Amino acid sequence: MERLETINFYLLDKAIRTYRVYSQKKLRENGFKITVDQWLVIKVLMENPGISQLSLAEKAFKDNASITRIIELLVKSKYLDRKVNPKDRRTSILKVTPDGEEIINKVQGLVLQNRKVAQTGITIEELENLNITLKKIIKNCQP
Amino acid sequence: MERLETINFYLLDKAIRTYRVYSQKKLRENGFKITVDQWLVIKVLMENPGISQLSLAEKAFKDNASITRIIELLVKSKYLDRKVNPKDRRTSILKVTPDGEEIINKVQGLVLQNRKVAQTGITIEELENLNITLKKIIKNCQP
DNA sequence: ATTATTTTATTGATATGTCAATTTTTGATT
């Protein structure tokens, strides 16, 4: 077989998974009870207050069904608060709780550092090219 | 927040997920009852007969526990056959069944075409650079 | 040979991804 190492898509898969495991491990090691995905969802919510779950899903690059479940867990962890939106009873109003804000703030530095470590030895230009290529792949595979 | 679009790791995540969904959809549309991951595991097994599950996991960029479960499903689907290895009773001897070989052969063209579609408009040089960058990320995040 | 260590694989628990079907509510059509 073509060596897997040479096939872009396996490397892509491996890269994101390696980074994910690394980040999650750092979070755990530092005693933070939150997953990378949960962090992302709160972050998006903080920057887009009042957003619907559909937009939240889109902005966080997540599936709809996943967002529903991630939010469930976040509410259970007391990082989010939800109540029915009286103006559109199909949706909920999601709010980041003080606990939620606190953990995001505490985690922020670690997140930046994880990214930095992961990007060691990679130039700005290289990162830009990476983004360009990734965007092409995304476009090619979308309906 | 830094716009997510500009953050490499979300694009990375999104790219591999978009490609995965695309590939899986094509498999489904063509009536193949197999997942991308299952395909990969069989493929690796065909090219490395007699391999242990640990090496299989490594070569397929999969987690150990995941391999156990993927193999379970493949045996259930009659694409793999397993029996205890008498020389080392901790391990099993895994064999691709005729059904397994058949589906791999039938799927091969589609897989190549999926990759081709996903790489449309991306130069060889770009792909090479992508690989180089991804390998750096992997190295940076490994222990 | 017995014990201790290591290796290989499995399993349980939890989180996420994906699709399809469904529910609830809203908005549009007639």
Place this chain on the structure above:
DNA sequence: AATCAAAAATTGACATATCAATAAAATAAT
């Protein structure tokens, strides 16, 4: 207003990812 279609979210079913704990067998150390 009654009906119909669209939108938002949930749920069920299944596959995979991850970690931790465990089981079983092989190998090393004494």
